[in-house]
Amino acid sequence: MKKIVLNLIACAVAFPSFATETLTSPDGNIKLTFDLTKAGVPEYTVQYHGKPVILPSTLGFEIKDEAPLTSGFKQGKPVFTSVDETWAPVWGENDSIVNKYNQMTVPLTQKADGMTRKMNIVFRAYDDGIGFRYEFPAQKWKGFTIADEASQMAMTGDHTAWWIPGDYDTQEYKYTRSRLSEIRATSEGARMHNLSQTGFSPTGVQTSLMLKTDDGLYINLHEAALIDYPAMHLNLDDTNMVFTSWLTPDINGDKAVVTTPFKTPWRTVMVSDKATDILASDLILNLNDPCVLDDTSWIHPTKYMGVWWEMITNKSSWAYCDAENFDLATFDYSKATPNNRHGANNDNVRRYIDFAAEAGMDQLLIEGWNIGWEDWSGKEKEYVFDFLTPYPDFDIAALNDYAKSKGIKLMMHHETSGSIPNYEKYIDRAYDLMNHYGYDAVKSGYVGNILPKGENHYNQKSVRHYLECVKKAADKHIMVNGHEAVRPTGLCRTYPNLVGNESACGTEYQSFGGLPTAHVTILPFTRLQGGPMDYTPGIFRMNLSEFAPGNTSHVNSTVANQLALYLTMYSPLQMAADFPEHYAEKADAFQFIKDVPVDWSKSVYIDAEPGEFIVVARKDKKSDDWYVGGVNAEDSREFTLNLDFLDPSKTYEATIYSDTDDAHYLTNPESYQITRRKAGASSVMKLHMAPGGGFAISLKEI
Numbered sequence: 001m002k003k004i005v006l007n008l009i010a011c012a013v014a015f016p017s018f019a020t021e022t023l024t025s026p027d028g029n030i031k032l033t034f035d036l037t038k039a040g041v042p043e044y045t046v047q048y049h050g051k052p053v054i055l056p057s058t059l060g061f062e063i064k065d066e067a068p069l070t071s072g073f074k075q076g077k078p079v080f081t082s083v084d085e086t087w088a089p090v091w092g093e094n095d096s097i098v099n100k101y102n103q104m105t106v107p108l109t110q111k112a113d114g115m116t117r118k119m120n121i122v123f124r125a126y127d128d129g130i131g132f133r134y135e136f137p138a139q140k141w142k143g144f145t146i147a148d149e150a151s152q153m154a155m156t157g158d159h160t161a162w163w164i165p166g167d168y169d170t171q172e173y174k175y176t177r178s179r180l181s182e183i184r185a186t187s188e189g190a191r192m193h194n195l196s197q198t199g200f201s202p203t204g205v206q207t208s209l210m211l212k213t214d215d216g217l218y219i220n221l222h223e224a225a226l227i228d229y230p231a232m233h234l235n236l237d238d239t240n241m242v243f244t245s246w247l248t249p250d251i252n253g254d255k256a257v258v259t260t261p262f263k264t265p266w267r268t269v270m271v272s273d274k275a276t277d278i279l280a281s282d283l284i285l286n287l288n289d290p291c292v293l294d295d296t297s298w299i300h301p302t303k304y305m306g307v308w309w310e311m312i313t314n315k316s317s318w319a320y321c322d323a324e325n326f327d328l329a330t331f332d333y334s335k336a337t338p339n340n341r342h343g344a345n346n347d348n349v350r351r352y353i354d355f356a357a358e359a360g361m362d363q364l365l366i367e368g369w370n371i372g373w374e375d376w377s378g379k380e381k382e383y384v385f386d387f388l389t390p391y392p393d394f395d396i397a398a399l400n401d402y403a404k405s406k407g408i409k410l411m412m413h414h415e416t417s418g419s420i421p422n423y424e425k426y427i428d429r430a431y432d433l434m435n436h437y438g439y440d441a442v443k444s445g446y447v448g449n450i451l452p453k454g455e456n457h458y459n460q461k462s463v464r465h466y467l468e469c470v471k472k473a474a475d476k477h478i479m480v481n482g483h484e485a486v487r488p489t490g491l492c493r494t495y496p497n498l499v500g501n502e503s504a505c506g507t508e509y510q511s512f513g514g515l516p517t518a519h520v521t522i523l524p525f526t527r528l529q530g531g532p533m534d535y536t537p538g539i540f541r542m543n544l545s546e547f548a549p550g551n552t553s554h555v556n557s558t559v560a561n562q563l564a565l566y567l568t569m570y571s572p573l574q575m576a577a578d579f580p581e582h583y584a585e586k587a588d589a590f591q592f593i594k595d596v597p598v599d600w601s602k603s604v605y606i607d608a609e610p611g612e613f614i615v616v617a618r619k620d621k622k623s624d625d626w627y628v629g630g631v632n633a634e635d636s637r638e639f640t641l642n643l644d645f646l647d648p649s650k651t652y653e654a655t656i657y658s659d660t661d662d663a664h665y666l667t668n669p670e671s672y673q674i675t676r677r678k679a680g681a682s683s684v685m686k687l688h689m690a691p692g693g694g695f696a697i698s699l700k701e702i
């Protein structure tokens with residue numbers, strides 16, 4: 001009897017419906033429609049101010065060894081809800097964030113393989129974009145393996161895109177700007193790996209993807225809350241300009257193993273006619289769950305220096321000696337001959353501690369402190385580091401005490417060399433060692449192929465690993481900055497101890513051949529959408545061969561551009577990456593790095609264009625001071641800065657760090673000027689931005 005009643009209820013809710021459901025953003029500018037086609041295929045569209053942004057696009061999944069979850073759906077009555085709330089991030093670009101949206105949950109059922117399978121699609125409309133996710137409620141269908149997700153995003157034309165090619169292991173690519181139709185032929189975007197054997201399209205790209213339509217709409221495609229699921233790429237059908245989700249496979253070619261109840265990450269589409277709205281958007285953060293940590297008092301924005309750039313430029317080495325046929329398990333360091341190039345030695349570390357403390361830094365990162373660097377990369381060795389044993393010339397207890405006596409902390413470094421099994425074996429002891437000596441932040445890294453062999457950086461298993469590390473770290477009050485991990489998707493809202501990631505070409509590439517000047521004008525539109533990047537700015541000496549013998553690379557940036565990055569590349573973790581002696585040479589410019597805050601109460605994106613320039617103003621969280629940064633790409637630019645964001649009742653002393661008229665990232669990169677003047681809300685400044693240049697301004701209340 002009970003069974004019959006339940007079946008009747010199921011019939012009552014699962015009625016066929018061909019009516020279009022509509023969801024609008026709170027301001028009414030964005031409209032999303034949902035339909036089931038006659039074949040029961042879920043389909044949605046998005047419009048902005050009445051203009052199509054996403055043409056009819058279908059949704060669903062291919063399921064391994066089971067019927068596809070793509071058609072034959074019946075629809076229940078959608079549930080509409082609205083939220084208008086304000087929340088305060090632990091750290092951020094603003095001290096409060098408005099989370100205001102309308103939501104529509106569409107319940108769907110499908111009869112297949114002798115059962116009724118339930119899937120809800122949840123759509124949210126914000127004023128600056130939409131998100132949707134799939135939910136599988138608790139049901140008789142206990143679990144399944146996703147062979148692929150078939151979420152389409154159909155474009156309205158051959159848009160301009162700023163893209164990096166699809167890859168299961170890295171986002172460390174330079175961006176290509178091209179039409180969508182040109183992606184296939186653009187050799188610059190050549191892939192590091194041939195992915196076609198896994199079904200990856202030659203026109204596949206990574207998210208966050210930035211697009212611009214010919215009539216001036218800025219569109220950004222990405223994902224939010226990537227948890228227990230593989231990272232999503234987008235395969236492009238470049239005849240019809242339709243993107244389809246492409247999930248990163250595991251070693252067996254499977255995408256995701258799912259147990260109901262389950263929710264996928266959100267798929268996101270931001271849209272605006274202003275580029276600055278994309279930069280200012282909180283959509284990705286808002287789609288993530290609120291903070292789950294009870295106590296966040298130990299999490300703090302951090303400005304740091306590092307014994308790092310010397311290894312990256314090849315002035316010194318991570319390794320203590322040069323060893324052949326190296327096996328960490330049997331190698332005897334007490335008998336080894338030092339190579340005399342080891343950067344993380346006691347004297348050098350003390351020198352950095354002295355300078356960093358004097359400069360008011362919070363922390364000092366030391367790479368190459370631990371044994372194993374003699375043979376760590378590209379060998380796919382399981383046991384490569386133990387994360388516990390310092391080199392003979394790195395006195396971990398004494399150096400931590402010394403740093404503490406000077407009022408700063410050391411920052412830990414865990415390079416895993418991609419050996420996830422090894423890191424998981426040691427991580428508890430490694431974090432305990434940090435607690436023991438008083439380290440509260442770790443930079444972790446996953447250089448090289450992921451082990452076990454055949455796995456990769458972005459599949460479900462690896463995604464689980466990165467989050468497990470962040471959760472474990474939170475339990476031990478450790479902040480995490482993960483390099484080479486999966487690109488962020490706003491999880492720092494839920495776990496604010498995830499203070500940074502790399503997941504793109506950072507400053508190190510200036511030492512590996514150089515970066516295009518446009519790079520830093522694109523990253524905030526793409527990589528930074530998911531969360532802060534440990535970009536490591538602050539380089540003051542651009543010709544590396546002058547101090548790193550044999551390094552012929554050149555930093556494609558002016559000094560003023562380097563200063564501006566502290567504003568334009570938002571992060572609660574900012575490095576002053578250059579050497580103490582280089583800062584001492586340009587102490588007047590270094591003053592800006594000393595002054596610039598790393599936490600903000602308010603941010604105002606003043607003007608921007610991807611690939612061209614970005615100008616942003618931010619207000620210090622601890623005072624009424626403001627800071628402004630502008631970065632510029634290849635063409636010189638005269639920028640008129642209106643200071644109307646300032647408090648009209650206050651007067652400020654402005655210190656302006658800018659390019660000289662003859663500055664140029666290639667020919668005259670270290671030429672800058674510093675001027676001072678009084679300023680207020682009615683002030684207007686004319687600023688020259690050199691090729692690869694920019695400006696940085698501090699505005700201190702007087």
Ligand code: NOJ
Binds near residue numbers: 367415445483508
């Ligand atoms: C690559 C990282 O991006 C870099 O910052 C680090 O120094 C090296 N790996 C070594 O771990």
Ligand code: CA
Binds near residue numbers: 172483502
């Ligand atoms: Ca890297």
